[in-house]
Structures are given as structure tokens and as C-alpha cells.
Amino acid sequence: MGGDESYSKFTQQELPACKPILTPKWVVSVFFLVGIIFVPVGVVSLLAARDVVEIVDRYDDACVPANMTDNKLAYIQNPNISKDCTRTLTITEDMKQPIFVYYQLDNFYQNHRRYVKSRNDGQLRDAAKANQTSACEPEKTTADGKPIVPCGLIAWSLFNDTYSFTRGNENLTVDKKDISWKSDREHKFGKNVYPSNFQNGLLKGGGTLDPAIPLSEQEDLIVWMRTAALPTFRKLYGRIYVDLKKNDTITVRLSNNYNTYNFGGKKKLVLSTATWLGGKNDFLGFAYVIVGGLCFFLAFAFTLLYFIKPRKLGDHNYLSWNRHPAGR
């Protein structure tokens, strides 16, 4: 019987239902509530972002010898010119460890269609699939037809600048362990897949790989192959587990190998602390505060409007045919 009744309620479209109506009370409370949540969250994230200390140093131009600034391409392409370069950084605020070392590339389209497609994830994972190089064009095989492992543009263009840091005489060790995702190391890059025929072509795209180390341990490659979403991006280079003090002077020895000169890309070195919100980015905090503030404003505006132009809910007189009796 009960089943019949609920069936008939269903067929007659009379299922019990809740019919919320956007009453003034609701409107004002919703805006008020959003404001209450957003402003504090915004303030907290602003403060968090303020706490982050970030030092950015662009070095691609600075590392070009003075005599070659007119022909950077020749400098970077000439293997006989030493690419070593030294930079000095001054710490602006106290930095608590861990300190993240990133490299930042500008105008590097890691999300370019030609680029993102040029990889073969099967090959990375499974040693038996070394010959599986589909989609890896144009870095698929060597000139004599041997499959490249890892194949594809992404791997080929592996970033290969290196950095080492000293504070005074103290060597600041950069820990390069665990810079990649654990899931990538365990499931995506095979433990028994070794690089072969890599970077043997006419045109060198970037770094080389030690053929003796399996891909799952080539963390720089793993990080590099998590392609960035946007053309300006950072990638984790390593971590320094030392607290840095304000006005400390850090000497960075870097080898400026990676060619960004041909397309106007920029290279930057970034030292940064982190919070729960990530790096130094005020945007989220500002966004929250502004949205929260706007909601407070709307709450007040609506309260005011409802007072100025009140309307009795469900009043017959507002029906169009009651307002203009013979209007139809």
C-alpha cells in the first residue's frame, strides 16, 4: 500500500519536495556568511604569503661573457666556452629551512601542443616497451633507427643548468632527493628502464642522462617531465636544510648550459620558503579579502534596498492581471 502510494505520488508529480524561496533574509544572510568566511581566510592567507621569503635572480643574461652579449647564441652553442658562472645573492629576510631551490623559465612553452604530445609513457614505465616510441616524433629514434629511451621532445629538452651554493666558506648542500612525485617514481618511471641512445642526435636539446641509472631514479628528468601548465613556470631543483639569516651572502656557482637565448626565454634561480599555501603569492589573499568585502557590501546594500523598497511576499496585488485589471 505504502509502495502504491509513493508510486502514485511519483506519477502524479507530487513527491515531497522542498521549495526554497530567495527571501530577503536568505539573501542577506548568504552574503553576510560568505563575507564572514572570506575576509578572515583572506587575511590569514595574506599574512602567510607575507611570511614567505623569496629571492629571485635572473642569470641568463648576466652569465654571458661581456664580449659575447651581442651573440648569445654563439656563446651557448660553442662547447669550448666554459659555461660556469658565479652569482652572489643577499638574503633579504630570515629564511627558515627547508629552503626550496627552484629554477624558473619564462616564455618556455612547455604546454605547446607539439611538445606535450611528444612523449611515450608506456616506454618510460616498461623496459619491454623500449621500442614503443609512437608519438615521440621528432625525437623518436636515432639517425640509424634505434629507439631513444626516453624518447620525445620533453625528455630531449631536459633542463641541465646546475647550481651549488656556499655561504662564506660553508658549503650549503642541496638535497636533490624527493624532488619528484613519489607516485611518478614508483609507478610512472620504471625501475628497470635505463636511458639508451639519449641525446645522441645532431641537435642537443638539453641534458644527458647517466645510462647506468634507471629512470625511476632520474629525479630531474621526472620533475622535468611533469610538464608545466603555463609558459612561465618553476621547477624544483632541490632543498637546502639550513636556516639563512638576513643579510647572509650566498655564492651560487652555476653552469649555464641550457639554451634559452634563441627564443628570448629567461632563466631565473629562485630560493624560497613555503607555507601551507605554497609560495609567495598575494593573489589568493587579496582575492578573498576583496570578495569577502564585496559580499559584506552586498549584504548591506540589499538590506538597505529591502528597507527602501519592501514587498510583501506572495501578495495578490502584485500579480500582473491585478495590477492592470483589464490589461490582457
Place this chain on the structure above:
Amino acid sequence: MDVPAKLPDPVPSPILRHSPSSGSAMSRSLRSVVDMPSVTFAADMRSDSTRGAESTASSFESFRRAGSRPVPGVARLPTRRSASERAGSQRDLRDEDARFVYINDAARTNAPPARFPDNSVRTTKYSVLTFIPRNLYEQFHRVAYVYFLILAALNQVPQLGVFSPVASVLPLAFVLGVTAVKDAYEDWRRHRSDKNENNRTASVMVDGVFRPKPWSDIHVGELVRVVANETLPCDMVLVSTSDPTGVAYSNLKTRYAKQETLTTPPEQLAGAAVIRCERPNRNIYGFTANLELEGGESRRIPLGPSNIVLRGCELKNTAWAVGVVVYAGRETKAMLNNAGAPSKRSRLETQMNRETLFLSAILVALCSVVAALSGVWLRNHEHDLELAQFFHKKDYVSDDGNGNYNYYGIAAQIVFAFLMAVIVFQIMIPISLYISMELVRLGQAYFMIRDTNLYDASSDTRFQCRSLNINEDLGQVRCVFSDKTGTLTQNKMEFRCASIEGVDYSDIARQQPVGEGDRIWVPKKMPVSVDREIVELLRNGGETEQGRHAREFFLALATCNTIVPLILDGPDPKRKIIDYQGESPDEQALVSAAAAYGFVLVERTSGHIVIDVLGEKQRFDVLGLHEFDSDRKRMSVIIGCPDKTVKLFVKGADNSMFGVIDKTMNPDVVRATEKHLHAYSSLGLRTLVIGMRELSQEEFQEWQMAYEKASTALLGRGGLLRGVAANIERNLRLLGASGIEDKLQDGVPEAIEKLRQAGIKVWVLTGDKQETAISIGFSCKLLTREMTQIVINSNSRDSCRKSLDDAISMVNKLRSLSTDSQARVPLALVIDGNSLVYIFDTDHEDKLFEVAIACDVVLCCRVAPLQKAGIVDLIKKRTSDMTLAIGDGANDVSMIQMADVGIGISGQEGRQAVMASDFAMGQFRFLVPLLLVHGHWNYQRMGYMILYNFYRNATFVFVLFWYVLHTGFTLTTAITEWSSVLYSVIYTAVPTIVVAILDKDLGRRTLLKYPQLYGAGQREESYNLRLFIFFMIDSIWQSLAVFFIPYLAYRKSTIDSASLGDLWTLAVVILVNIHLAMDVIRWNWITHAAIWGSIVATLICVMVIDSIPILPGFWAIYKVMGTGLFWALLLAVIVVGMVPHFVAKAIREHFLPNDIQIAREMEKSQDSHDVTHPEVQMNTMARA
């Protein structure tokens, strides 16, 4: 002597049209086919009286003229049948057109080249083998699907390969698959019902004995024996029946076996007889054939529709009948008429195509922007690309001509970018919208069919959705065209009054109850009361002039008809109850009235009738019968009376009868009768005039010769018979006139009032006289006393033009008088068929239109069927008003097909109207819940769903677009290709369908209480260009929020594209679902499940996709969900995205409320009131 029957085809050709469209499962099951042919030849007899006054001679002219001139609406309908086929039985049989059926000799009948199909039926569209190709072929009739197919094909070109091959075809395959499953299920149901049908058994003569045989094995030429209450397996000519006179009843229509075959044992007919009949056709009223006996004397016996019984009917009140199969299987009339539902397109869908074009324009614009910018980018970076690691222009390994890898110059790259952009942004055109609309309409139909308020208990009929394409049109109707008889009225006739020899017997004061005392014969449907004076006159009038007239008058009523009395066994053995069987309710009423006055029709065979005349049984020979035809508009019988005199009784429409009255007759009587007729029709009664003539011996013999010659003629039989009839029906003595009441259906005045309040104009189109029409108009509250009537009934072109001009000036005058809308005088236009003919002939349609739209009510009387369609077309052509036509009879078919929405009343008049309709129901008053409740809901739901589908797909496309601007214009998507293709078919499809089926903006009670709310649909408030633009602006804003908030937060960070893509996916899915949630009005558990379930399903899908290690985005969602920033951004996106919509909604609902909003609030306060005061609710319920 048998009744010769050569009938004009009463059905205008549109009914015979062949519609190749597919029907819905609901209307196509074989069951509905089987009960279809409940209309038989006798329907024509009915028209003698019920439709006798339908049209004047001149309007019939126009009918014919209209028939030859292509009437737009009719010509528009797909007609595949050849002209000869359409003419049906109207033609005479030529050898090459005939089919020869050798009785009980199936082998010879089916010998080559004949080979008639067997009796198996197949209503399925597909077989297992043909399903896939045929179904796909049908689905690709949809242009949008071809577009998606082309894009899927483009995607397979290596240079354009945006998606993986599987992903690119997935959405199309999905929607095609869902549709195919739906179609397969419908077809499977048809298959099952076919199988049941084909496996039924019938007893068929094999080697001289009747043996059971499955229906599918029955062949043309075989003899089939059917017993009482059995269903007839095919169309058969009756050979013999249990009744000694050869009568059989199928679905209460009378059929006869020929005397010649009746006497011969069936098995001996083999080789002795052949039936020459017309080829199979759809005309279920018509059948032309000859029985040719080959025995010693070669004879030709004419066969007509009264000799054939049709597949699907049941044998009633007859112990058994034997027939010879003439049409079997798919050639039976029932199957030929099973053409399926009409295919119309709803207005919303037409408008939707306009917006689809806008979307296409936006799509082209987006693609052009991307293509152009990609060209600029390539030009700016022309010299960088060779060495840029992310481009790697040169191919150093394999040498292909220019040494470039996948680079063909800027121009080619621009073209590629454009095409790839089309592929990436393809879902701007919502692929799932079409299947969603189909599913939604299916759901809406489900609820309409099951609505108890649309169920007619008296005839046990449910609402039927025959067309599944125009549900939402029901919410936008502005103009209702209604038939009168059987639609507004019950088509249950009751004899009310008579005028005999110029004396009126209609005084209510003299009415007395029917004396039942010593009656032997009691008609089943007895009039309640009789006129005391007439009873007195009949009983004691003796030989007075007036008494003789009265007797002849009632004798005419008892004889001049085709009613078959059926004696039932009553509880009292001394009393016999008679059930009068016949097609025409008017005739039933007349015969019952005659019985009440003591002239009881007791028995009818094909040769004679027995009438109990005031207690004395008398036998009358029926010497001849002239059927009704719309030329003569009368019928007549020639009766051999017991006193050896031969009398001709005629009854017919007044205008046709007064023309054949004896000119020497007393003019006073004629004038008095005319006056009475006018009075009766003013009361809303249907009138008929009765006349008679005594035939001299010579006259009779002359007639008999002509009649026999005509009725066995092979060529022009119909015309010859008409001529014979016209020749004898002259110089009649006027006996009198009758007035029959056709009661209004329940709730008609209230329904009309509601429709009018809803802003729907009601036009009544009837074949009745002007006075009858006006009086019915008053009784159903169509006309009111305050209305100013404009009457146009002219009998010449000039006077017609003049009255039209007068009407226009009157309309203008009234309009100028009442500038203030308060004091507007309501206007009613009454126009008759004659004037309409002139107007349509002389191109004054514009003037008529001008008058008609100024009037609140339009009543058209004496209109012919095709004129009805012409009137509907007049409005359809000149306004954008949605038209709805409602009717019950074959004469409404053209109008039903012409109107935007056609509704058939499944009443007494057979199923022609239903077969042609889009929706069918039992009562006129159901129009109110159908339009005001379901129509309103359907329109509101469908309108919102289409807009929402546009919006949600556009939002997604815009998000993709913003990202493309940051990828060097190379059409990369951060959102995985799988999410891209699943977005519109899985992530967001279910909630919109559920909401479009279940959401109600207002409850049934409110909608019925305030019919004015229907105006929302008429004013297109739920779907219009303005709303579309609002939705698009909202969509752009939301896409900006979705894209740029995460973009700005993740700028210069380590974010990878998979993680960001997952965030965008979830953000956009949640946003569009919250948008939907904000617009849902009634939340029940199904809505909750659909909306929140959809978000959860999306999350699960994204997680599953990110759990596949060989996809680049492996594990991204798990990683990114672990960061606080992700959740903070998601919340920010949703709030920022929704704020404008929320603000707009709050302002609109509170400061600019529409009627629906106010009514919702009233409903809400009513609900809370009901909760606190339950007893009040009980009271209102009881009142309702």
C-alpha cells in the same frame, strides 16, 4: 435484396497520407492498431443525420474546389500514395486494378503473378542484421550529428589529431548508442507484440474441414471461421453467419453475408465463386467488389463495405461467421492505416536552431581568433622555432623534403589551427542536447500519460502521446480551434421535440414520463419523457388528418434509418429489451423516440424490417435504400407497406429538404415548420426535416429498374445510384421536423472559461446551423450577453465583401471608442461556411483576419472539413500564434493536421481523429490540465533545459579558450581529453535531464487557480533571445572566474598542467551544477541525488583517469587535492562565479517579480498555512 453500398469517400485525402516518420513506442504497439478500425461503413449513414447539416451545397463546392486546389497544410504533408490509390473505393473497378480472390482456393488465388502476402504482420523497423546500419542512417538525418561525425573524422588526420582516436569518437558514439538502445527497446516491444499477434490461432478451412492455424499462415482466398467474441485475423468478405439472414456484428457494426453465398455450404464455394475486389487501400469506410458466381448462370453480385469485416475487430452477438480472406497481413486496412505518429517540430526547437546558429557564430569567432593569433605568434617567433626546445622545427632523422617536422609554413599552420580549434571547441554545439531533449520528452510523456486528471473513467481511456516532439508547444498555445459535435458536446443525442404538419410539439409543460406499463418492447436508451398531446393524437387521433400525419411521421423515423435492433434478454421474460445498434447517435435517438411513441423497430434483416406499430407487429419490405451523400444531404428508403402501398421516406438537412418539397403543398405548413426549425436550432437543437411520398406502381417499377441497373453497374456505380436517388426524391410531402439535443460534455463551460482566462482564444468550427451554433456558444459560455456579435452570412460575393467591410469599420469604431482598455467591448464573430468560401475565393482573407483577431470569440458554422483547415491556416500564416485544433471525427482530421498541435478526442466517432493527432484524450475539459498544467511545465522545463545546455557547454569551451591563449595558440588543453569528451555526456548531463523532467515551477493547484499564469508560455518568458544573451554573459563571466582565479594564483609556480586541468575540470563542473541547483525550484530526493551525485561522479571519473599510470597526468588529482590552495581556489571560484547570478536572481525575484514568482510565494505561504491549519486544507480539497 441487399443494401447496395457505393459510398463517397468520406475521408479527405490527408488521412490517407503516408508519413514515413517513425512513431513512438507508446503509440505504435500493435494493440493500438488492433482496436483501431472500430469505424465502419455505417459511419456514412451517421453523417446523414449528425453531419447532415455540416455543410451547405456551396460549401461542399468549396470543399471540392479546395480539394483540387492544393490547400497549403495538406499539400505540405508528405504524400507518397499515388492519386489512384488515394481515391480508394471511389473509383470503379477495372480489371487491371482488381484483385481476384477464388473462394476457398488459396492456391489459385495466390498463383503467380498474384502472390499476395500471407497474414503475418511486421511492425518492427529493424531486424537484427539491419539494425545498426538502418538506425545509424536514421540518426544521421540530424545535421548536428553529421557535424560531430565530420569533426571526429577530421580528428583522425594526423596533423589535426587533437584527441586520441577513441576519445574523439566517444561522445558521438555515446549519444548514438543511447539513442540506439532506446530505439532497439521500442522495436523489441513491437517485435514481441508482432510475435504474439502472429501466433494467435484461427480456424481455417483445410480440405473441407475447419482446422486451427496460426494467424501468420492464413492466405488470401482461404475461408476462416470466427466465433463470438473472437478477434478477426484479417479483412474478410462474409460468406455466411449463424444468423439465417446473414447478419453479423463486428464491434457493434452490422455486416451482412450475401444471400447467394449464405445458402451454399462454404466448402462448396471452391471453384464456384470468385471475388473481384479493389486493391488494398487505407480507406476503412470503403470497399468495392463484385462476387462472380461461375456456376450454371454467371452472375455478378455487388459487394460493398457492409459485406467486409476488418482485421482487429471482434465478432459480437453472432455465434459464428465464415468469411473469405481478401486482404491479409500488411495489406489489411488496419495495418495500412498504421502509419505512425505525425512528425512535427516544436516551436522551441525551431527557435533553438536560431540560437544554435549564434553559437556556431561564436564558435567560428573563437576559432578565427585562435587561428589568427597563432599566425601572429608563428610570425613573431619565425626565427626562434628551429632551436626552441619546445618546438623543434627541423626533423633531423627522417628526411621529408623540406626537412621540417610537421611544419608546413605559416599559412598551413593557420588553417590547421582553425580546424583544430573547431575540434577542441566543438562542444560549443551541445552534442547531448538532442538526446537529452528526447529523453526529457519521454519523461514528460510518461507523466502526462499517467496523470489521473487526464484519465477518462467513462471510456477507460488514458491520455495518449502520439507525437513525442511537441510536448512543449502545449505551453504556448494562443488559439484553440475546436470542433463542436463530440468535442464540446457528448455526441449522445436525445430526441427533444417535433414539429408535425406545422404543429409544434415542444411544450415542456405537456411532457409526461414514458408509460412503461404494458410495453413488451423496451428500448435500452429510452427517452425520459414524451409529449402527452402526441401520445393522445397517436392513440386516439384515429383517422383525423393530424393523427395520420403523426403516425406517418413516426413511421418515417422508425423506417428511414440503418439501425439494427438487438433483442437482449431482460430480467422480466415478458419484456424484451432492445438495444439499437448503429453508427449514428442521431438515428439511435430518432428510433428510440419512435419506440417511445409506440413505433418500435423490432427486427431488421437485409430484406425487411418488423415494426411494432402501437402494439401490432407489422412487416415492411425494405425495397431500396439511398445512402446519405454530401451532395444530396439526405437519405431515403423505399418501403413496401403491409397494405401493399409503396412509400418513400426521406430525412435530411433543412436546406436540402425544402428544395424537394412538393410545390403545391400548403405554404402555411411549410412556413410554420421553418419557424419551428429556427426555434429549435435557437435552443441548440440539431434539426432534421422528414418528408415522404407514396409511389405509384409505375413510378416504383421505373425506379426499381434504374436502381438495379445502377447497383450492379461496374463503372460509375456511385454516380448512377446518386442519380437514381435524386430522381425519386422529389415532390415530397413535408411530414415535419425533429429536434435532437446533443448534451454538452462535462465541464465544458468551465474549461472554456479557464482557457479564456489563460489568454487563449477559442474558435469553434462546426457544421451546424448558425442558430444552433450560437445557442451552443451561449450554453458553453463561449458567448456572453455582453458581447457584441458580428454576424457574416452572405450568399453572394458582393454582400460578403460588404459585410466584411462593415465588420472592419465596426471593429475600428469600437476600438477608437474604447482607447481605455478597461471598457473594451468584447466582440464575437459568427461566420458561416458560405461566406468563408467567398472570402477565401476572393482573397479577402486579410480582411477576415483583421476582423477575426479583433474578436474574442469566433464561431464558424456550416463549415466543410477542409475549410476548417483553411481557417487554421489563416491564423497560422498571418500570426505567430501557436494554434491547437481539437476534434473527434474524421472531418476534423485536416484541421488537426494543419494546427501546430492536434488533439484527438477518443470518443464515439471512431479513431480517425486520434490517428491523425499528436495527443489524444477522452474529454474536452482535459484541455485545461493539459495546457495549463502540463503544457506550462513542459514549456518551462524544456526552455530552461535548452538554455542551460547552451550555457554549460559554452562555459566549458570558454575555459578551454582562455587556456589556449596561454599555449602559443596551439590548442593544448590542460583538462584531459577524457574529461573534455565526458563533460557534456556524463559530468553534467544527468541533472539537467532529471530537472527538466521533474522540476515544477508551480504546483498544479496554483496553475489551475490562476489560469493567467499560462501567459508566461505565450509570451515566451522561459526561452528567448534576451535570456540566451544573459546565459551567455553569465557563461563568459563564470569561465573567467574558473580560469583566471587559479591562473593568477598559480602563476610562476611549479603547477603542472594535469593538476591545474583537474582543478579546472572540477571547478567548472561544480559551478554549472550549483548554477542549476540555484535555479531548481522543487527539491525532491531525485533532484538531490542527480545534482550532488553528478559532482561526486565527476570526482570519481577524474580520480579514475588519474589512476592510469600511462597517462601523463597520473596521480595529479590526489596530489593537488592534498594542498590547501586547491580547496581555497575551488571555493573562491564557486563564490566569484556565482555572485553575479545570485545578485541578479535576488534583484529579479524581489524587485522585478513576475507572476510566477508571486504565485510561488503565495504557494509557499499557503503551504505553511496548510501545515498550521490542516482543517482548512481539507475543506478546500473537498470543494475542489
